[in-house]
Ligand SMILES: Cc1cc2nc3c(=O)[nH]c(=O)nc-3n(C[C@H](O)[C@H](O)[C@H](O)COP(=O)(O)O)c2cc1C
């Protein structure tokens with residue numbers, strides 16, 4: 001990378017280690033581990049960031065030091081010797097690309113479940129349940145403390161043996177700080193009461209670790225310095241802990257956290273999502289740096305380069321964590337150095353990545369489908385051997401991504417869009433002001449298409465003749481879907497679509513009953529809009545809980561709006577019919593769980609959400625003319641080869657159909673469809 005005056009690109013000296021710039025990715029378990037080991041998928045994910053110029057990648061996220069810290073979300077097993085060669089390979093490969101590699105180690109304490117891993121009982125300083133993970137912990141005993149202190153030291157030694165540049169201990173919501181916090185430590189022995197006592201366990205750990213790794217190995221701590229909670233650790237005590245740790249001579253950096261994480265609403269403040277303030281704890285991290293005069297790292301929604309630069313120039317941080325930002329674009333530093341800052345794919349705060357790991361999935365970015373799939377799909381789209389003429393119909397997320405990828409491959413691409421603007425259903429979801437950042441998914445692609453010279457023709461409702469007139473060699477149908485209503489026995493004409501509410505075409509008129517038979521954002525977002533408009537609202541779900549397709553972090557703002565606006569939620573009830581009665585509507589609710597169940601609601605509006613039906617007409621019309629007759633070879637698609645069989649050799653073009661034009665799914669699925677088809681065409 002060329003030398004630069006950019007403050008963000010200046011090196012930072014941490015002990016003997018020179019970090020090449022100020023940009024890091026903080027610990028985050030992407031759940032790419034296999035049996036607790038960081039194998040190829042894990043390694044390639046981190047290498048991509050190293051190639052992209054990052055200075056420091058903090059691997060894992062809560063790699064567990066003991067077997068009685070059962071992995072809650074795919075955590076690495078730092079307590080097993082076999083992790084060493086896997087990490088060594090990862091570290092060597094990242095070093096080759098100039099990035100430093102560390103790992104976060106922890107004992108989760110009560111922040112996990114007992115029915116995972118080896119089914120060992122969960123423990124905590126005091127037997128107080130963490131709402132998020134729901135385990136009732138046992139009170140930690142003397143022999144546990146002895147054992148776990150040794151486990152920390154052994155794990156640290158393993159990381160040193162693997163050639164990592166350092167380690168950091170997790171101390172927010174986990175065992176170390178469960179001892180610090182009055183909310184979780186009610187002990188009356190030498191580990192409870194005074195701050196000295198509450199820090200005793202941490203000191204024992206640090207002492208044992210230093211004995212194991214020596215004075216030179218880099219050891220940091222990611223610590224809460226203010227739980228921002230009446231029951232929890234105060235700012236005064238938190239900053240005092242930071243001061244004592246900085247002065248202990250046993251740690252080399254502080255990675256500052258503000259807040260507590262024992263339930264979703266609290267975690268949301270620590271890891272803010274879209275619609276929330278940018279960098280809300282940056283000033284506080286700066287205050288800790290000022291109070292300790294010690295190297296300070298920090299991450300919390302510093303999603304853009306300007307804010308990151310400000311964090312460094314204002315002296316608030318030494319290293320800026322841009323964690324989700326790298327999940328969205330692993331090449332941030334490289335683009336900054338090349339003067340291509342505007343080309344960075346923005347993290348739009350959707351937090352699909354984090355929500356997926358809490359639901360037992362792996363971290364995936366809502367609009368970068370290559371992340372986590374580096375083994376098969378390149379972040380840098382390779383050029384095709386032969387340039388083809390491609391027509392993409394539809395400028396929603398699937399169509400825009402298809403056009404981008406095809407253009408990067410060197411094909412000549414034209415996009416036809418039926419409406420006057422690009423974005424498809426994203427234009428609808430951003431009508432909820434809290435979700436307006438999602439437009440970044442569209443804007444980034446539009447800017448890339450402009451750079452790549454792709455023409456978009458608006459207000460063209462493409463009929464087959466329009467497409468054929470362009471004489472394409474490849475046609476991508478990305479025509480999306482339209483809202484569909486659930487089947488009801490009577491009164492389908494009385495239903496209002498969630499889309500009409502979101503689009504503002506129909507004003508909420510309370511009392512409203514919203515029947516959500518989809519379980520994701522569209523229904524919840526319509527509900528939020530209705531509630532915020534001040535209308536009385538009842539949300540009805542046929543399932544055992546509402547919005548089951550929604551992850552915990554995204555659930556928070558909806559739930560907050562519901563609680564604050566007095567929205568009633570009814571589960572286990574299915575809309576059966578609607579009839580008019582005078583000026584009102586009567587909604588009849590049954591239940592999948594009991595045939596005879598029947599309740600009635602008198603309301604002014606019945607809003608329904610039942611996903612989308614595919615807009616497939618164009619595809620169906622073009623299908624018999626195409627070389628592949630619309631067919632897809634799924635084996636080839638999965639094996640990352642050209643997925644289009646030749647079924648009609650005289651066919652005039654290849655035809656693919658992607659996104660909601662196939663079946664209603666989500667934005668990631670639409671973009672992944674586009675990327676995996678078009679990367680190999
Ligand atoms: C998928 C995912 C997993 C995470 N897991 C951890 C973890 O295990 N330990 C941790 O300290 N932070 C974890 N985090 C929090 C991040 O380190 C970071 O604090 C957070 O994403 C806010 O920074 P950002 O706005 O730059 O993304 C996780 C974040 C994500 C997105």
Ligand code: SF4
Nearest residue numbers: 347348350351365366
């Ligand atoms: S899913 Fe959303 S929050 Fe996560 S990295 Fe992608 S854009 Fe950012």
